[in-house]
Amino acid sequence: MTKYGTSILLICFFGIFTCFSQVSADCANAVPICRNTPVNGGTNGYGIDDFNGASVSGCIKQGSGTIETNSAWYRFKIGETGQLGFNIGYDSSEDWDFALYKTSNCATLGEPVRCNYFDNSDNSSYIGIGEDPTGIDNIQYDDWLNVEPGEEYFLMINNYSNNNSGFSIQFSGNIFVEFPNSALDCDIIDNLLGPPVVSCDNQTVVLDATTLDALDYEWYLDAGAGYQRIPGESDPELSIAVSGMYRVMVVRPLGNNLISEVQVAYAPSPETFSLEDETACLDGTAIALNEKDAEALGGQSSMEFRVSYHESFEDAIDGANALSKEFIPTQVLQTIYVRTTSIENSMCFDASETFDMNGIELPVLDIENEVFVCGEESVVTIGQHSPNANFTYEWSSGQTSSLITVSEPGVYVLSVTNRTGVIQCVTVRSVTVVFSNPPVISDISIAYNDDASNVVTVFLEENGNFEFQVDNDTPQNSGVFNNLFPGEHTITVRDLHGCGSDTRDIVVVGFPKFFTPNGDNVNDTWNVDGLSVLDNPVITIYDRYGKLLHQLFENSDGWDGSLNGVLLPESDYWFKLSYTNSLGESTNASYLNNHFTLKR
Known part of the structure; x- marks a missing residue:
C-alpha cells in the first residue's frame, strides 16, 4: 500500500450496514477510534459551532454559516512511537476535506x-496523510505524522458536496506494521465489550462480557432490522462469525443490569491464485508486474483486494518492502513472493503463492569497436574470436559467422542472440574498419x-588521420606552422x-623582400638573418637566368646590388642556401629557393 507497508483498519458498512456507522457532528462527542476504525455512513449538519464563530481554522475556511459544513468528529490517542497516516476514502465525484488537531480538549x-x-x-478517491493507497501522486495528501505515546488528536471531516455517499477511514504508516494491536490506545474506549472489531471472514470473533456478579447473559444481534435475541446464548462469551451490531445485557442481582454494544465487521479474506513463471532479458528493461495482478486475483475484484510482490516470504507476510510494479530483473533466477491483501483490512491476506523470474543473460562480446588496417594489407578479420555455440550471430553484411573477413572500409554491425523459447536477448556491437596508408x-x-x-x-600525397610535429614540440592536427625560429627544423607527420x-x-631564415642600394644608408644592402645557427652557411644569389652574381657567408656585410663593380638593374633576384647538416654532410636547404627585389 505504501513504501512502509500499510496497515488498513477499516469497517466498511455501506449497503445494509450503513445504519451501524458512528457519527458525531460535535467535537465534544467525537467518536473514539481504537484498533479498528469506525466508518461514517454520511454526515448531516454541523451541530454546535466548535470554532466560536471563527471564519478560518488552518486551511479550512468558512462556507455559509460556520467553518463546519456537514461535519463528523473523531478522536484517537497514540499508544506507540512511529509514523502515522490515514486515508479518507469517498466517492470520487464528491468533495471532502479534513483538519487534524493535536489536543486533548475541544x-x-x-x-x-x-x-x-x-x-x-481531479476526481480523487482519497484524501489524507502519508501516501494515496492507489499509488498516484495526490496533491490532497499531507506529510506523514511522527507520533509519540500519549498524544491525543481530534479529526474533523467536512463534506462540501451536494452528494453525500459517506466515507471510510483507513489508518496507515509503519507504526501499524510494528504495533498492529497497540498503535492506538484502546483505553480511550470505555465499553464492556471493547472497541469495534474488524476481522477476516475466515476467523471467529469471541465477545467477552464476563461480570463477577452476573446472574445471566442475554445476547442480541442487529443485522439490519433491529436487535433480535440470539436463541440459546446465555454464556458470558459469544463466538460469532457474521457482521453486525451485537448487544449484551448482563443480568445482575440488584436489577442494575449492564447493557453494552459493539460493532463487528468481517472483511473478505483473499485467495492468491497460482501465477505463471516469467522470462525476461537481463538488459535493464522493466517488467510490468501489475499485468500479473489478474493472475493472482483469479477473478476476485481489484476493488476489494490489492496485489503486491516481494523478494522474501517474510516481507510478503509483513506486507513490507513491496517491489515496484515496474520491476527490473537482475538475477538469472529469482523467486517472487506474492501477497493478496484485503483493502478493508490488511490483516486479511494470503501470501501462499510464488512465481519464478527467469533472467536471460545478454551475450557478452569481446571485440574491438575500431580496427585499422595499415599499408599494403588488403583484408582484415573482425568479430568474436571465441563464439558461444548457444548463440546465433548475424552481421549487417548478411554473414552468420562470429568472424568475418572484410576488404572495404566501413561500419559493420554484429547482432548476437541468446534465445530461450520465444524470448530473444540480443547484444548489438558495431565495428568500424579503417584502411590507412603511411603519410x-x-x-x-x-x-x-x-x-x-x-x-x-606541409603538403601530403593523400589525406588521412594524421598529426603534424615540428622538432619535439607538441603535435598538432594541422600541417601549417607559423613563425618558426630561424635555423634547421625537422617536420614529422604520423598516422x-x-x-x-x-x-x-x-x-628557416629571415630576409628582406626588397632592398634599395641608392646610398641613403637605408636598405642599401641585402642580407639573410639566422645564418649563425647553421654550420658553414653559404647564400648564393642568381639572376633570373641562373647566372651566379654573388655569395654571402655567415659574417658577410651583405650584397650591394652590383657585379664586379657594375650596378645591376632593378629586378627580381633568386637565392639558395647550402650548409653542413647534423651528419656532417654538405647539403642544400630543401624547400628554400626564394626571391627578393632590387629597387633603385
Whole structure:
C-alpha cells in the first residue's frame, strides 16, 4: 500500500450496514477510534459551532454559516512511537476535506497540524496523510505524522458536496506494521465489550462480557432490522462469525443490569491464485508486474483486494518492502513472493503463492569497436574470436559467422542472440574498419612576409588521420606552422593509428623582400638573418637566368646590388642556401629557393 507497508483498519458498512456507522457532528462527542476504525455512513449538519464563530481554522475556511459544513468528529490517542497516516476514502465525484488537531480538549483546538481543503477537481478517491493507497501522486495528501505515546488528536471531516455517499477511514504508516494491536490506545474506549472489531471472514470473533456478579447473559444481534435475541446464548462469551451490531445485557442481582454494544465487521479474506513463471532479458528493461495482478486475483475484484510482490516470504507476510510494479530483473533466477491483501483490512491476506523470474543473460562480446588496417594489407578479420555455440550471430553484411573477413572500409554491425523459447536477448556491437596508408610528404612551402614572419605549410600525397610535429614540440592536427625560429627544423607527420610516419628537414631564415642600394644608408644592402645557427652557411644569389652574381657567408656585410663593380638593374633576384647538416654532410636547404627585389 505504501513504501512502509500499510496497515488498513477499516469497517466498511455501506449497503445494509450503513445504519451501524458512528457519527458525531460535535467535537465534544467525537467518536473514539481504537484498533479498528469506525466508518461514517454520511454526515448531516454541523451541530454546535466548535470554532466560536471563527471564519478560518488552518486551511479550512468558512462556507455559509460556520467553518463546519456537514461535519463528523473523531478522536484517537497514540499508544506507540512511529509514523502515522490515514486515508479518507469517498466517492470520487464528491468533495471532502479534513483538519487534524493535536489536543486533548475541544476547548483548545488551536491550529490543525494537518489540513486539506481542495475542490477535488481531479476526481480523487482519497484524501489524507502519508501516501494515496492507489499509488498516484495526490496533491490532497499531507506529510506523514511522527507520533509519540500519549498524544491525543481530534479529526474533523467536512463534506462540501451536494452528494453525500459517506466515507471510510483507513489508518496507515509503519507504526501499524510494528504495533498492529497497540498503535492506538484502546483505553480511550470505555465499553464492556471493547472497541469495534474488524476481522477476516475466515476467523471467529469471541465477545467477552464476563461480570463477577452476573446472574445471566442475554445476547442480541442487529443485522439490519433491529436487535433480535440470539436463541440459546446465555454464556458470558459469544463466538460469532457474521457482521453486525451485537448487544449484551448482563443480568445482575440488584436489577442494575449492564447493557453494552459493539460493532463487528468481517472483511473478505483473499485467495492468491497460482501465477505463471516469467522470462525476461537481463538488459535493464522493466517488467510490468501489475499485468500479473489478474493472475493472482483469479477473478476476485481489484476493488476489494490489492496485489503486491516481494523478494522474501517474510516481507510478503509483513506486507513490507513491496517491489515496484515496474520491476527490473537482475538475477538469472529469482523467486517472487506474492501477497493478496484485503483493502478493508490488511490483516486479511494470503501470501501462499510464488512465481519464478527467469533472467536471460545478454551475450557478452569481446571485440574491438575500431580496427585499422595499415599499408599494403588488403583484408582484415573482425568479430568474436571465441563464439558461444548457444548463440546465433548475424552481421549487417548478411554473414552468420562470429568472424568475418572484410576488404572495404566501413561500419559493420554484429547482432548476437541468446534465445530461450520465444524470448530473444540480443547484444548489438558495431565495428568500424579503417584502411590507412603511411603519410607521404609531397612538398613543403615556406612563405616569408614583409614583417619577417614566416608560414610553413606541409603538403601530403593523400589525406588521412594524421598529426603534424615540428622538432619535439607538441603535435598538432594541422600541417601549417607559423613563425618558426630561424635555423634547421625537422617536420614529422604520423598516422594516428600507428601506420607509419614521414620526416623532412627544412631550414628557416629571415630576409628582406626588397632592398634599395641608392646610398641613403637605408636598405642599401641585402642580407639573410639566422645564418649563425647553421654550420658553414653559404647564400648564393642568381639572376633570373641562373647566372651566379654573388655569395654571402655567415659574417658577410651583405650584397650591394652590383657585379664586379657594375650596378645591376632593378629586378627580381633568386637565392639558395647550402650548409653542413647534423651528419656532417654538405647539403642544400630543401624547400628554400626564394626571391627578393632590387629597387633603385
